[in-house]
Structure formats: structure tokens, C-alpha cells
Amino acid sequence: MRHTVIPFGPQHPVLPEPIHLQLTIREERVVEALPALGFVHRGLERLVEARDVPQMIQVVERVCGICSMIHAHCFCMGVEALLGIEAPPRAQVLRVLWSELHRVQSHLLWLGLFADCLGFESLFMQFWRIRERILDLGEATTGNRVIVSVNVIGGVRRDPDAAQLAWVAAEIDRIEEELRRLEPAVLDDPTVRRRTVGKGVLSRDQAWELGAVGPTARASGIAEDMRQTNYAAYGRLYFEPVVETDGDSHARLRVRFRETLASLDLVRRAIRILPAGEVRLKLREPPAPRGEIVVRVEQPRGELLYYLKGSGEKRLDRVRIRTPTFANLPALLAMLPGVSLSDVPVVTLSIDPCISCTER
Amino acid sequence: MREETRTVPVQALLAEVARLKAEGWRLVTLTASELDAERLDLLYHFDRELRLQHLRVAVAKREAAPSISPVFFSAALVENEIQDLFGVRFAGLLLDFGGGLYREPESPAAPFCRCGGPPQETPPAEGGGQTPGGEGCATR
Amino acid sequence: MFELTAVLLRNLFRGPATRRYPHTVREPFPRTRGELENEIGRCTFCGLCVRRCPSRCLEVDPAAGVWRWDPFACIYCGVCVEACPVRCLSQKETGRRPATARETVLLQGTPRRRGGAQGKGGAGEEAGPEPS
Ligand code: SF4
Numbered sequence: 236m237r238h239t240v241i242p243f244g245p246q247h248p249v250l251p252e253p254i255h256l257q258l259t260i261r262e263e264r265v266v267e268a269l270p271a272l273g274f275v276h277r278g279l280e281r282l283v284e285a286r287d288v289p290q291m292i293q294v295v296e297r298v299c300g301i302c303s304m305i306h307a308h309c310f311c312m313g314v315e316a317l318l319g320i321e322a323p324p325r326a327q328v329l330r331v332l333w334s335e336l337h338r339v340q341s342h343l344l345w346l347g348l349f350a351d352c353l354g355f356e357s358l359f360m361q362f363w364r365i366r367e368r369i370l371d372l373g374e375a376t377t378g379n380r381v382i383v384s385v386n387v388i389g390g391v392r393r394d395p396d397a398a399q400l401a402w403v404a405a406e407i408d409r410i411e412e413e414l415r416r417l418e419p420a421v422l423d424d425p426t427v428r429r430r431t432v433g434k435g436v437l438s439r440d441q442a443w444e445l446g447a448v449g450p451t452a453r454a455s456g457i458a459e460d461m462r463q464t465n466y467a468a469y470g471r472l473y474f475e476p477v478v479e480t481d482g483d484s485h486a487r488l489r490v491r492f493r494e495t496l497a498s499l500d501l502v503r504r505a506i507r508i509l510p511a512g513e514v515r516l517k518l519r520e521p522p523a524p525r526g527e528i529v530v531r532v533e534q535p536r537g538e539l540l541y542y543l544k545g546s547g548e549k550r551l552d553r554v555r556i557r558t559p560t561f562a563n564l565p566a567l568l569a570m571l572p573g574v575s576l577s578d579v580p581v582v583t584l585s586i587d588p589c590i591s592c593t594e595r
Numbered sequence: 596m597r598e599e600t601r602t603v604p605v606q607a608l609l610a611e612v613a614r615l616k617a618e619g620w621r622l623v624t625l626t627a628s629e630l631d632a633e634r635l636d637l638l639y640h641f642d643r644e645l646r647l648q649h650l651r652v653a654v655a656k657r658e659a660a661p662s663i664s665p666v667f668f669s670a671a672l673v674e675n676e677i678q679d680l681f682g683v684r685f686a687g688l689l690l691d692f693g694g695g696l697y698r699e700p701e702s703p704a705a706p707f708c709r710c711g712g713p714p715q716e717t718p719p720a721e722g723g724g725q726t727p728g729g730e731g732c733a734t735r
Numbered sequence: 736m737f738e739l740t741a742v743l744l745r746n747l748f749r750g751p752a753t754r755r756y757p758h759t760v761r762e763p764f765p766r767t768r769g770e771l772e773n774e775i776g777r778c779t780f781c782g783l784c785v786r787r788c789p790s791r792c793l794e795v796d797p798a799a800g801v802w803r804w805d806p807f808a809c810i811y812c813g814v815c816v817e818a819c820p821v822r823c824l825s826q827k828e829t830g831r832r833p834a835t836a837r838e839t840v841l842l843q844g845t846p847r848r849r850g851g852a853q854g855k856g857g858a859g860e861e862a863g864p865e866p867s
């Protein structure tokens with residue numbers, strides 16, 4: 236039997252970002268997939284040598300445009316731990332609020348792209364239309380639309396007032412209602428099911444062995460979510476991870492859809508428990524962290540790890556960022572064999588690949 | 596580091612990683628940072644039920660470090676990344692890009708090693724790209 | 736099966752969700768971080784904004800009294816606005832319009848006299864006099 240080798244990407248209609256997969260095909264089924272990366276490597280980690288600690292916040296935000304808030308949140312938590320300070324309680328809750336808004340908009344972006352990759356254009360439009368309103372909430376409360384630039388060492392830079400928070404809460408309710416209306420169209424639609432159920436199956440053992448994280452791992456039955464470590468204010472929000480056990484593309488779709496609703500709920504509860512008070516510590520001197528630390532948070536795509544090393548200078552010695560897609564790529568390579576060529580785009584998109592954060 | 600961190604000799608690394616895997620620790624990732632022109636500090640991060648544990652190994656840049664990808668295949672990608680950025684070699688790496696995961700043939704060698712000078716922020720002008728010469732670094 | 740049909744029918748009567756930009760422009764939200772403005776008469780050319788800027792898009796020349804901003808390298812983070820000790824920097828709520836050519840904004844003020852900060856508004860004590 237002859238094999239055919241088909242290049243998939245780096246420019247492909249379903250891929251928002253450049254990754255190249257070399258697919259070995261036999262009779263329309265994938266036998267092997269090999270990745271090629273390096274199209275968007277920017278060397279951001281090395282910028283620590285040229286930027287001081289507060290300036291690095293703006294740099295790490297640019298690792299990923301979609302979840303900039305969560306990158307900055309993670310970085311600031313790490314630096315704060317090294318300095319032995321803690322952001323005030325109100326800032327902690329606000330960070331959760333914005334992180335969850337970012338998760339919602341990231342998942343909505345993905346849900347739209349996923350619908351689009353199935354050829355379901357009107358659903359794509361619906362999700363993106365809702366997403367715009369989440370972006371509006373972010374812009375009105377933080378000052379910037381996508382890369383929100385709201386974290387600082389020792390707190391946050393904006394403090395939404397009561398009227399704004401009431402508006403956010405009301406808008407969240409309306410958005411949730413609209414999403415629930417779309418739920419059957421996403422999850423039960425026969426076309427969607429036919430394209431996703433049983434496609435790209437990743438067993439629980441494979442997911443663990445290959446180090447999958449986030450919704451990709453949770454759709455295979457691994458109930459691990461970094462928010463369970465109760466960083467920031469998650470400990471006060473009684474967070475429960477969303478888990479599915481089928482491990483196929485439809486399970487990943489269900490996890491992300493239910494997580495979107497769960498995140499809206501977290502925003503609502505964060506507003507309810509928001510304490511009064513300061514949002515930003517006054518630092519007496521420029522931060523000069525000393526020591527090593529590993530910080531982990533949950534990004535929309537999964538576990539994000541930062542390793543920071545400082546020697547008491549105003550610039551850190553090393554920042555290492557392990558983004559969730561980096562961890563999910565081996566799992567993707569394991570999902571693809573056996574999949575038919577026409578399903579490769581769907582399965583690839585089902586891990587929500589973010590290549591510019593993978594390569595940084 | 597807030598979590599348990601153990602320094603292990605290079606020779607004992609593979610056995611130690613295999614033992615952790617048998618105990619149910621998931622490999623999170625590897626971190627490399629430069630110690631000096633000759634040595635690299637490798638940290639292996641493991642997770643079990645949301646708890647972390649780290650192994651620390653000091654490797655010489657000139658010598659190939661043992662790859663743990665036969666134990667945890669998920670290490671292959673990050674070991675390739677470290678090969679690209681720091682110019683070390685991993686021996687026994689499954690899926691070896693040979694230093695070409697991110698880099699092109701004309702890219703600078705070991706771009707994350709500091710001996711090449713401070714990071715360049717603006718790309719060199721069209722056609723006139725000269726990669727900085729690295730003096731004294733073991734991997735250039 | 737027909738859930739989306741109901742949504743689509745509703746959309747049919749709701750009118751478009753988009754705006755005919757640039758003919759209709761949405762009002763900016765209050766305190767959106769837009770274009771930078773410098774009240775150059777009050778600027779002391781202390782260079783603090785330059786040192787804090789993460790994207791290195793500012794330059795000051797205290798001797799010539801020049802403040803220069805590259806709006807195309809600026810990431811509109813507002814760090815410089817927070818850093819400015821005399822609060823002469825501010826951000827509009829609207830962003831810059833798209834342009835076809837790259838440009839830098841150059842503002843000419845009065846060069847600082849020797850021996851301290853100048854300008855109205857009692858800027859004296861806070862403005863660190865070290866030139867960058
Ligand atoms: S920080 Fe303010 S006063 Fe100082 S140079 Fe910048 S704009 Fe002028």
C-alpha cells in the first residue's frame with residue numbers, strides 16, 4: 236500500500252495561526268502526523284535582559300493576545316511571591332473577574348472558530364457577536380480592549396465603581412441567556428455531532444502520559460484545573476472543574492461550552508464577594524525580586540507555568556513560560572492517527588491551538 | 596523555590612524520572628537557564644494532584660544531556676526547544692529536529708545564551724543581517 | 736433542531752449588529768486608553784516617562800526641550816501617564832485614526848534651565864532632576 240504525504244498548514248483556512256503538520260496518509264486516513272514549528276518564534280523570554288520587572292508585564296501580556304490578563308496575572312503573582320507581598324483582597328477578586336472575562340471571550344472565540352471550521356457560518360457569527368459584548372465589558376472596566384494592561388506588581392491599575400459592576404453583572408446575565416439559547420444548536424445539532432463524535436479520541440491514560448492540560452485533558456476525564464489550587468480569590472469561589480470522559484472532539488466542545496457558562500457564573504460571584512478597599516499596594520522601591528519560583532495558573536487552554544529567577548536586581552535573570560498549547564501538541568499528534576483527512580482540521584482545532592504562545 | 600527541589604546527578608536522571616512516573620507524577624515541563632558560559636541548569640517540573648516537585652540537573656553545554664523522551668514522550672518538544680535556544684544536545688531524543696524546531700539554518704546558534712551580547716530588539720536591515728559573534732560560549 | 740432558526744428569525748428583525756464605521760463611530764468608554772497628549776508647557780523633561788515606557792517609544796532631550804513620541808510603536812498602556820511626576824501627560828479616550836505613513840510626534844517646549852525643574856503648577860519637589 237502506498238503512502239501519500241500531505242502538508243497541512245502553516246497557512247490553512249481553519250488555522251488562525253501557523254503550525255505545519257506533515258500528514259502521512261493511507262487511504263484517506265492519517266497514519267502519522269509530524270509537526271513543524273518556528274513560524275512565529277519571537278524570543279520574548281529573552282527580553283527580560285532588556286526590561287525591568289514592571290516593564291516585563293507588558294511583554295508577557297503579548298505572549299498571547301487572547302488571554303493577556305492571565306499571563307500578566309501569573310507573572311505578577313510570581314513576582315509578588317518573590318517579594319513577599321500580596322495584592323490587596325479587592326485586587327485579588329478583580330483579577331479573577333478579569334481573568335474569567337478573558338476566559339469567556341477566549342472560549343467564545345474558539346466556539347466561533349470551531350463552528351466556522353465545521354462550515355456552520357451563522358453559529359460562528361452568533362458567538363462572535365456575543366464575544367464583542369464581553370470585550371466591551373473588558374474595555375470599559377480596564378481601559379484597553381484586548382491586551383488589557385491592568386495588572387501591576389502589587390495589585391491592579393483600575394477599580395471599577397459600583398455602577399460599572401452592576402452593568403457587568405446585568406450584561407453577564409443577558410449573555411448567559413443568549414448562550415443557553417444557542418446551547419442545543421451547538422451541542423445537539425446532528426451535523427455538529429457527525430463531525431465531532433468519536434473523532435480524535437484521546438484516552439485518559441494517553442492524556443496523562445502525554446501531559447495534556449486544560450480542556451483537552453478534562454475532556455478525557457482528568458479532573459485537573461489549576462484554579463483548584465485556589466490562587467488569587469478562587470478559594471473563596473468554590474470552584475469545580477468541568478469534566479467529560481469521552482475524550483473526543485465533541486467532549487472537548489462540551490467542556491469549553493460548559494466552562495464558558497461556569498466562567499460567567501464565576502464573574503457573577505466574584506462581583507458578589509468583591510470586598511471594599513485598596514486595589515494597589517504602594518511599593519516603596521522598584522521591585523527587585525530575589526530567588527526562584529514556579530507559578531501556575533489556568534488559562535483558557537489549560538495550565539500555564541511561569542518560572543521566574545531573580546538575583547535581587549531590577550531585571551530578572553530568567554523567565555520561562557510554558558504555555559498550554561505547548562503541552563497539548565503531543566496529545567494532538569496522538570489524536571490524529573486514524574482520523575480521516577477531512578477531519579484533520581476539526582481535530583486540530585479541537586485542542587484550541589495557540590501557536591504564537593507556544594513558541595513565544 | 597516553594598516546592599521540594601532535589602538536585603540529582605546527570606547519570607541518575609533517567610532512573611529518577613522513571614521512578615517518579617511510576618509513582619504517578621506527570622511531567623509538566625523542563626526549564627533551562629544558563630549558569631555560565633559552560634554550564635546549563637535544567638529543572639524538571641513534575642505534578643501530582645496539583646502538587647509540584649522539581650529535579651535539578653546541572654549539565655555541561657558541550658556534553659549531550661540524556662533525553663527523558665523515552666520515558667515521557669511529552670518531553671521531546673521541550674528538549675528540542677532547549678536544543679534550539681541553548682545549543683546543547685540531548686542524547687536519545689525521540690523526534691529530534693536537530694536544532695531546527697524554531698531555527699532556520701541561517702539563524703544564530705544558541706540565541707538564548709548570553710555570550711552573544713544583549714538581545715537585539717530591532718531586526719537587522721534587509722539583507723545585511725549579521726549574527727552577533729559569540730566569544731567564549733561553549734556551544735557557539 | 737430549530738433553535739438556531741428562532742435566533743436567526745429574531746436577528747432578521749433586529750437590524751445589523753455592526754456599525755458602518757467610519758461613518759458611525761461608537762462613543763468611547765470613559766477612561767479608555769487612547770492617544771497620548773502632552774501639555775508641553777508643563778513638561779519638565781525629567782525623562783521618567785522614557786525610562787518607564789515598556790516599548791521604548793518615547794525620547795526626551797532636556798537640553799533642546801524636545802519630547803518625542805512614536806505613536807506606531809506605542810502600545811497605549813498608559814504607564815508613562817502614571818509615571819509623569821507633573822501630570823502633564825494624559826491620554827485621550829479615542830485612539831488615533833489609521834494613517835498611510837509612519838510619523839513621530841515631536842513637541843517643542845522650553846528647555847529646562849539649570850538647577851531644577853521649571854514650569855507652572857508647582858512641579859518643583861517631585862520632578863526628579865536627573866536627565867536621561
Ligand atoms: S515624565 Fe512628564 S514631565 Fe517628565 S519628561 Fe515625561 S512628560 Fe515630561
Ligand code: SF4
Pocket residue numbers: 771787788789790791792793804808809810811812813814815816
Ligand atoms: S502609553 Fe505605554 S507604550 Fe505608549 S508611550 Fe506611554 S508608556 Fe510608552
